[in-house]
Amino acid sequence: MLKEDTFKKAQDGDLKSVEEICSSTWEAVYRFIYYKVQNRQEAEDITQETYVKALSHLQKNSVKIEQYTGFLKTVALNILRDKWRKKKRRGTNVNIEAIDAEKTAIEDETEASAQRELIRNALDRLNEEQRMVVELRILKGYSVAETARIIKKKESTVRVLQYRALQTLASILKNND
Incomplete structure (x- = not known):
């Protein structure tokens, strides 16, 4: 369990405290993201982006200790929603000549x-x-x-x-x- 002084030190930029926060919460956050995206590489990228955004927010604002994992999951979900919105707007680029009809035939x-x-x-x-x-x-x-x-x-x-x-x-x- 993380202590309140760990968060205060992290807010002041103490790297040891930031590291402690990350190591104690990353597994729950990664599992949550992986469950949503079902892709290891993407889950790792989003987890990393989640900590970058959350830690910069932590330094600007204050988050209650009991809710920190929930806060991280909310940040992750917001990142995911942003990615999904961008993907939806842009659509997917498809090179029709590169498609192998036999491999992509609908099962x-x-x-x-x-x-x-x-x-x-x-x-x-x-x-x-x-x-x-x-x-x-x-x-x-x-x-x-x-x-x-x-x-x-x-x-x-x-x-x-x-x-x-x-x-x-x-x-x-x-x-x-």
């Missing part, structure tokens, strides 16, 4: 829907622990340590559960082909 929506249903059914056939590990590790992107803490198991157990779950999923999906 049949019923086939994609059938594949999602097949994967959903395969996940349902896993035991509860394996399904939870797959959801946390692969779908939500948690680390082994975070997953172990959430499901109250050892890290080695999480690795084994993930390995076995993926083996079972591969087998189920292979048999459905």
Whole structure:
């Protein structure tokens, strides 16, 4: 937990305090942004831009400590909205000659829907622990340590559960082909 004097020092330009604020809040902010953009590179860029804007605001104004992570998420969301608005106004540049018609052909929506249903059914056939590990590790992107803490198991157990779950999923999906 950050102390109030850390914020006061950061407002005065103390780099150590700024670093402490960033290191204690970056993970929550990055996850929030990544959830919105689903792109690692873009999430990293926006996270960095969020801290630049938030820290310059911190030096000009005051933000309550309890709300600092929420404040950072609001700054990030505003940056995202600005980017989306600009993209919407500009549109997307497309070089028609560079498009490979075979690669960009629209996939049949019923086939994609059938594949999602097949994967959903395969996940349902896993035991509860394996399904939870797959959801946390692969779908939500948690680390082994975070997953172990959430499901109250050892890290080695999480690795084994993930390995076995993926083996079972591969087998189920292979048999459905």
